[in-house]
Amino acid sequence: MMSSQDISQQFLALINQQQPFILPAYWDYPALFDAIMYQLLCDDRGRMEAYQAVIQRHVNGKKVVDIGAGATLPLTLMSVAAGAEHVYAIECNETAVIQAQQLLNAQQLNDKVTIIQGYSTAVELPEKVDICLSEIIGNISSSEGVLTILQDAKRFLRPDAQMIPLKCLTKIAPIALPPLYQNHFLTTLKAHYDTLITTLNTEKITINRFEFYNFPASHLLANPHLFEEIDFTQALQTESRRNDTFHITQQNELQGFLLWIELNVDAQHLIYSFATTPFTTPHVFKATCWTPIYIPCAPIPVRPDDCLQVQYYIHNRPDKINPDYQINVKIQRNNQIIHDFEINSVY
Numbered sequence: 001m002m003s004s005q006d007i008s009q010q011f012l013a014l015i016n017q018q019q020p021f022i023l024p025a026y027w028d029y030p031a032l033f034d035a036i037m038y039q040l041l042c043d044d045r046g047r048m049e050a051y052q053a054v055i056q057r058h059v060n061g062k063k064v065v066d067i068g069a070g071a072t073l074p075l076t077l078m079s080v081a082a083g084a085e086h087v088y089a090i091e092c093n094e095t096a097v098i099q100a101q102q103l104l105n106a107q108q109l110n111d112k113v114t115i116i117q118g119y120s121t122a123v124e125l126p127e128k129v130d131i132c133l134s135e136i137i138g139n140i141s142s143s144e145g146v147l148t149i150l151q152d153a154k155r156f157l158r159p160d161a162q163m164i165p166l167k168c169l170t171k172i173a174p175i176a177l178p179p180l181y182q183n184h185f186l187t188t189l190k191a192h193y194d195t196l197i198t199t200l201n202t203e204k205i206t207i208n209r210f211e212f213y214n215f216p217a218s219h220l221l222a223n224p225h226l227f228e229e230i231d232f233t234q235a236l237q238t239e240s241r242r243n244d245t246f247h248i249t250q251q252n253e254l255q256g257f258l259l260w261i262e263l264n265v266d267a268q269h270l271i272y273s274f275a276t277t278p279f280t281t282p283h284v285f286k287a288t289c290w291t292p293i294y295i296p297c298a299p300i301p302v303r304p305d306d307c308l309q310v311q312y313y314i315h316n317r318p319d320k321i322n323p324d325y326q327i328n329v330k331i332q333r334n335n336q337i338i339h340d341f342e343i344n345s346v347y
């Protein structure tokens with residue numbers, strides 16, 4: 001049997017082949033989060049280098065809370081190395097906590113780091129801290145529950161505390177599908193997670209959005225717009241509604257929407273999962289563990305000068321921290337609405 005490290009390496013090699021392929025968005029579901037996914041996170045050099053640079057700049061001499069610290073405590077250990085006074089590492093996954101505690105014992109860091117087991121929304125810290133550090137950003141910024149989790153986390157912070165990350169944008173555009181690549185490795189990987197879903201009897205999982213690897217910008221049907229803008233220094237709203245209009249630029253079939261992130265870890269360091277034009281900002285990192293998300297719809301022929309009037313609705317059901325997304329679409333041609341439909345991507 002292949003190790004998660006081997007699978008991660010094979011996955012990264014496949015991504016580098018630049019072929020467009022999709023997978024169900026397994027990453028949105030913590031119940032499916034396993035050693036393969038964790039390895040992909042740790043092997044994402046862009047993600048690690050951006051966080052490392054930002055932590056080195058900001059945490060020296062500071063008290064830090066690391067929310068969702070993970071099994072190998074990467075951001076906590078970067079903070080200690082950067083001179084943090086103390087880190088409170090909160091982690092809800094019991095197996096990850098055991099592994100993390102063993103790591104701390106082995107590195108004799110128990111005076112520098114306190115691990116707190118549980119959901120951040122249900123635990124307390126013994127004191128207020130200067131830095132709120134986390135990496136619970138989804139492929140759509142809010143899809144892992146960051147709005148609810150980080151709004152709640154403000155109770156851990158001193159009034160002048162700093163948020164790392166600082167800000168996250170999700171961009172959106174209507175798309176046509178390119179021919180999709182399929183191979184044995186992808187089939188095996190999909191089978192692995194589909195089996196995992198059937199063995200979980202605690203959580204009902206129906207995945208209705210997809211990770212899109214190597215999406216070709218030629219298949220965007222309009223210029224990208226803003227879907228969601230999260231400024232972690234502000235009060236975070238778990239319900240929002242916005243109207244938008246896309247002008248179709250090519251004759252093709254509308255087959256859904258692509259959404260992707262631009263994550264400002266701090267004001268200078270940016271991680272992105274997809275881009276249509278090169279960034280001009282200085283410290284920019286391409287992610288491999290975040291991908292654009294494809295939300296499908298039934299195919300509809302569109303042509304230049306068609307107009308998509310859309311409404312985005314992002315909302316949390318009372319018992320969930322992961323939001324549902326709704327996109328209402330009206331296709332307008334020659335001043336007439338020729339299609340009117342609703343796409344739901346529920347958690």
Ligand SMILES: C[S@@+](CC[C@H](N)C(=O)[O-])C[C@H]1O[C@@H](n2cnc3c(N)ncnc32)[C@H](O)[C@@H]1O
Nearest residue numbers: 068069070074090091092093118119120135149
């Ligand atoms: C994407 S991983 C990041 C791990 C690590 N911080 C890193 O950057 O590699 C997210 C981690 O956060 C944990 N997590 C998510 N929401 C949490 C919450 N509200 N409280 C505590 N842990 C949480 C998950 O169990 C998972 O280990």
